[in-house]
Amino acid sequence: MNKILEVESLSVFYENNQAVKDISFQADKGRLIGIVGPNGAGKSTLIKAILGLEKAQGKVTVLGEKVNEVRKQISYVPQRNQIDWDFPVLVEDVVMMGRFTHIPWYKKAGKKDQEIVIESLEKVGMLDYRKRQIGELSGGQQQRVFIARALAQHAELFFLDEPFVGIDVTSEEIIINLLREMRDNGKTVFVVHHDLSKVEHYFDELLLINKELVEFGEVKAVYKPDILSKTYKGSITLFGQDENIMVVSE
Structure with a gap:
């Protein structure tokens, strides 16, 4: 079965x-999928509804099962503004949270869990910061730590809500390369994204919504002015050597 969601x-x-x-x-x-649409289009709400974090009507199955039955296989990275960065917790403890679904309540984290935490921090270039308080880090570093937490969970399906907002170029490059590696290893990754100029370089498929589903498919098939205009309810112009997209009016 190739369908995951x-x-x-x-x-x-x-x-x-x-x-x-x-x-x-x-x-x-094994797909890297961008969720694109204007502000207020329901992008974050869609993710939360899929995860069962919002009361919703409809049906969602992951690996052919109800979400609650395969919760361990699903990882979620919320928007940074939804996280209390003043909470006193170490970087390594944040990443260990990704292991909690695999550790029985009556047991402590074991050697294997510690090794997975270290490996996950290494992948995002944050191992040297493992004893730092999460609030001491820059925005890009904080985002990389939460990506590490998602990796530590060893899930199959990932949802990231605007992971590139407010971060430095180095962190963005590290994260997108890691997401590509995850995709190449058979993981499926959904990313809420707002920068249309990068979607061709970042994603395999796009899910375009404006409360309703406008289009879903390969980037080359749906990254077109008429479809984007319908999504953003405005005029769209292609420009530049890379045919970046600019919303002229909404």
Whole structure:
């Protein structure tokens, strides 16, 4: 079975406002997928609904099972502004949180868990910071630590909500290269992303939404002015040697 995620008629309501409307799609294993749309389009809400963090209507299956039955196989990195960076916790302890789904409540973390934490920190270039307080780090370093936490979980399906916002160029390069490596190892990674100029270089597929699903498919098939104009409800212009996309009006 190559399908890892199936979403059927997923909808989310906030009082009288429908934040996500009747979204259906399927995703294969080993894909790096960008979730793109304007502010207020429901990108983050869609992720949370898939994860069961928002009350929703519809059906979601991961590896053919209900989400709660395969929770260990799903990892989530929220937006940085949703995290309390003043909480006194060490970098290595944050990454160890990724192991909690694998450790019975009556046991302590073992040697294998410690080794996985070290390996995960090495992959994001943060091993030397493992004894630092998380709040002492730069934005890019903090994001890399939370990517390490996701890696430590050894999941199959990953959701990252705007991981490139407010970080340095070095951290962004480290993270996107790591996401590509995860993809090449058969993992499926969804990334909420806002920089349209980089989607061709970063993703295999795009999921374009504006409360409703506008289009989902290979980047070359959906990264087009008419589809983007429909997504952003405005004019789109292709320009430059790399055909970067600029939203002229919304």
